[in-house]
Amino acid sequence: MVFRLLIALFTSCLLLLPEASLAQEEPPGPGLEVTEVGAQPPPPQVAPVILRIPALGVEADVYPVGEDPEGAMDVPPDPDSVAWWSLGAGTGVAGNVVLAAHVDWAGRLRVFGYLRQLAPGDEVIVIDQALREFHYQVLWNQAVAADGAAVEQIFSNSDVPELTLITCGGEFDRASRQYLDRIIVRAVQV
16 A cells, blocks of 8 residues: 655754744754655554664654644654654654754754764664664764655565664755755664
């Protein structure tokens, strides 16, 4: 069955000036849009709840998100947490677990502030709501242009347990208040 993933990972990446307040609005995030992906929807999954990246000193809560009213991937409840695309794969089965978080917000680095530094072989740990711990090893880390990214490859499910981490990166365009690239990290369960 073909299903439709409309993802504009948090509609866009914005850098707020230090005087900005979290109370002003929901934090935006990386913007990639996925249209039709020809993969079967995954079976019911167990949700990831904690993300650890030892090489970066990251430990953050993970929250399930779906689509916002405009069909984009919704944002996590705060800029120091991680969003899990709950309409995709979860833990413990074959498929691509997609997690996204902010690189910065309100003038300081956030959960994925150093994501671009992850290298092949680095470990990523996901703990799910059943308190199971899954270990992943980074395969690659790349920057892709936000416009025209191969989103079908980034978000599609596979027949092995994979993890994809996404954030903003590259040059920041002050006129549009968006980053021009996305940092994509792919890891495989070990």
